Amino acid sequence: MQTLKTPRLTLRPYESADADFVLDMYSRMEVQRFLGAVPKLMKNLDEAQALIEAWGRVDDGICGVWAVEERDTGNLAGTLLLKPIPASGPERQPSGDIEIGWHFHPASWGQGFAAEAAAAVLEHGFGQGLPRVVVVIDPANTASRRVCEKIGVVPQGSTDRYYNTILELFTAENPG
Numbered sequence: 797m798q799t800l801k802t803p804r805l806t807l808r809p810y811e812s813a814d815a816d817f818v819l820d821m822y823s824r825m826e827v828q829r830f831l832g833a834v835p836k837l838m839k840n841l842d843e844a845q846a847l848i849e850a851w852g853r854v855d856d857g858i859c860g861v862w863a864v865e866e867r868d869t870g871n872l873a874g875t876l877l878l879k880p881i882p883a884s885g886p887e888r889q890p891s892g893d894i895e896i897g898w899h900f901h902p903a904s905w906g907q908g909f910a911a912e913a914a915a916a917v918l919e920h921g922f923g924q925g926l927p928r929v930v931v932v933i934d935p936a937n938t939a940s941r942r943v944c945e946k947i948g949v950v951p952q953g954s955t956d957r958y959y960n961t962i963l964e965l966f967t968a969e970n971p972g
């Protein structure tokens with residue numbers, strides 16, 4: 797998986813040694829509250845390790861799940877995801893679309909990190925030839941909507957196409 801760099805951040809593959817950070821972040825309701833129809837808090841390091849392994853399997857040279865690290869401290873700040881998004885329906889079949897997503901630790905919120913990291917992953921995806929990337933957010937997720945505005949993805953209204961729920965859809969087309 798390609799490591800990506802921005803002025804303040806390094807985006808690199810997750811490693812087993814990051815499990816403490818993953819557990820700390822994903823065990824918090826303020827992080828999970830808009831993720832999934834029923835928020836589920838991570839409970840232990842085994843779950844963190846299993847998630848890190850599952851994320852590793854997303855890597856296909858274009859898609860991937862990146863650990864976002866602050867360059868000046870080396871501290872982990874969050875996660876950036878570029879991955880196939882399942883269609884609504886009982887089988888979670890692939891929809892054919894690729895989604896970008898962002899999850900950050902509350903200690904790192906409000907510094908523009910999510911937007912900076914997301915812009916780099918969008919650029920990577922388009923550079924690798926993806927025609928289109930989608931974002932879906934819970935309508936109440938104001939911070940995430942702001943990230944969408946900052947990276948220039950285009951609002952398309954509500955959709956029930958993904959994750960068996962109604963979400964706000966944003967799209968970005970490859971400018972190349």
Ligand SMILES: CC(C)(COP(=O)(O)OP(=O)(O)OC[C@H]1O[C@@H](n2cnc3c(N)ncnc32)[C@H](O)[C@@H]1OP(=O)(O)O)[C@@H](O)C(=O)NCCC(=O)NCCS
Pocket residue numbers: 826827828830831897898899900901904905906907908909910911912932933934937938939940942943
């Ligand atoms: C969404 C999230 C990734 C944003 O991370 P972040 O690093 O703070 O994002 P940024 O700093 O790049 O931008 C956030 C913007 O939202 C604004 N914002 C944050 N909370 C807000 C609120 N409650 N109301 C209005 N604006 C808000 C910030 O001021 C900032 O805008 P600004 O740069 O114009 O000041 C972070 O809140 C998070 O991890 N949330 C939990 C996981 C999640 O919901 N992920 C998204 C799933 S779609």
